[in-house]
Amino acid sequence: MRAGIVGMGRFLPEKILTNHDLEKMMDTSDEWIRTMTGIEERRIASDDVNTSDMAFAAAQKAIEDAGITPEQIDLILVATVTPDSPFPSVSCRIQERLGATKAAAMDISAACAGFMYGIVTAKQFIESQVYKYVLVVGVEKLSKITDWNDRNTAVLFGDGAGAAIIGPVSEDRGILAFELGADGTGAKHLYQDEFIIMNGREVFKFAVRQMGESCINVLNKAGLSKDDVDFLIPHQANIRIMEASRQRLELPIEKMSKTVDKYGNTSAASIPISIVEEVEKGKIKDDDLIVMVGFGGGLTWGAIAIRWGK
Numbered sequence: 013m014r015a016g017i018v019g020m021g022r023f024l025p026e027k028i029l030t031n032h033d034l035e036k037m038m039d040t041s042d043e044w045i046r047t048m049t050g051i052e053e054r055r056i057a058s059d060d061v062n063t064s065d066m067a068f069a070a071a072q073k074a075i076e077d078a079g080i081t082p083e084q085i086d087l088i089l090v091a092t093v094t095p096d097s098p099f100p101s102v103s104c105r106i107q108e109r110l111g112a113t114k115a116a117a118m119d120i121s122a123a124c125a126g127f128m129y130g131i132v133t134a135k136q137f138i139e140s141q142v143y144k145y146v147l148v149v150g151v152e153k154l155s156k157i158t159d160w161n162d163r164n165t166a167v168l169f170g171d172g173a174g175a176a177i178i179g180p181v182s183e184d185r186g187i188l189a190f191e192l193g194a195d196g197t198g199a200k201h202l203y204q205d206e207f208i209i210m211n212g213r214e215v216f217k218f219a220v221r222q223m224g225e226s227c228i229n230v231l232n233k234a235g236l237s238k239d240d241v242d243f244l245i246p247h248q249a250n251i252r253i254m255e256a257s258r259q260r261l262e263l264p265i266e267k268m269s270k271t272v273d274k275y276g277n278t279s280a281a282s283i284p285i286s287i288v289e290e291v292e293k294g295k296i297k298d299d300d301l302i303v304m305v306g307f308g309g310g311l312t313w314g315a316i317a318i319r320w321g322k
């Protein structure tokens with residue numbers, strides 16, 4: 013028996029902050045941001061919308077898409093580095109609002125790789141037949157830890173949420189292989205003090221190397237090759253980093269998800285938001301082989317090879 017994704021949903025705040033808006037706030041330019049990152053605009057949650065509100069909205073849609081009731085959820089895992097407060101967890105906050113009365117709940121802190129960590133954790137509980145349905149949410153309100161006076165970081169990030177119900181799927185479908193990793197020696201390159209502090213150059217080098225390697229590793233573990241890949245969902249941090257992974261897999265441009273232009277880097281939310289968009293556009297179909305890959309502060313990384321469909 014194998015675990016897979018049986019339902020998904022996303023939430024994005026309405027307010028759009030464009031590169032031109034940022035030009036009025038700091039010494040930057042639309043041209044620099046587009047060329048260096050591929051970002052054109054990002055969404056910003058209003059003051060009265062917190063992380064748990066976005067997580068709740070995305071989770072509701074995922075539950076509906078899966079065709080289950082909240083009471084059927086056994087475990088809620090929320091990947092976030094921007095919880096409403098250190099405790100209670102975002103997962104406990106949404107457990108109450110969803111009415112998922114039978115679910116255990118905890119948050120996962122693995123930065124931009126958090127959704128990968130969440131899915132892999134869910135898979136263990138399902139395939140050991142301890143639980144049947146796990147809700148995994150990737151959600152961030154990065155705007156509240158962004159230093160709007162620091163042009164090195166302020167142009168990169170956005171707010172949003174993506175959610176998935178992980179459950180048993182039919183034979184040959186589901187999560188075929190995964191890789192998770194961490195390197196605490198790189199903690200100094202990307203962390204939160206009051207705001208996000210980043211050594212962009214170092215993170216860039218790490219990401220280009222690790223994303224490509226992790227993609228190849230999961231394919232090897234699944235006994236598959238680059239030629240088997242139908243679609244790549246990379247963490248949406250920077251188009252140049254994403255392009256490096258695509259080239260490593262020798263995939264044509266139309267086989268890689270790109271939402272970074274509209275939403276910027278939404279950390280743990282970027283991969284689930286992208287999957288939902290590609291499914292809606294018809295780019296991901298049943299039985300396609302999808303590779304998802306993420307990296308982030310910690311440093312952390314994670315990749316999954318999944319045969320799409322219930």
Ligand SMILES: CC(C)(COP(=O)(O)OP(=O)(O)OC[C@H]1O[C@@H](n2cnc3c(N)ncnc32)[C@H](O)[C@@H]1OP(=O)(O)O)[C@@H](O)C(=O)NCCC(=O)NCCS
Pocket residue numbers: 039040041044045048049124163164165167202210211212213215216219249250277307308309
């Ligand atoms: C952020 C990033 C685009 C910067 O590109 P880079 O080639 O490393 O550029 P540098 O930081 O060396 O800066 C180059 C110049 O651009 C300037 N610059 C930085 N941000 C700028 C901005 N928003 N607008 C205009 N100029 C900017 C720098 O001040 C520097 O100017 P200088 O040469 O006069 O000192 C790149 O490092 C990156 O994407 N890193 C990964 C970040 C990431 O993905 N983080 C999240 C991980 S989950």
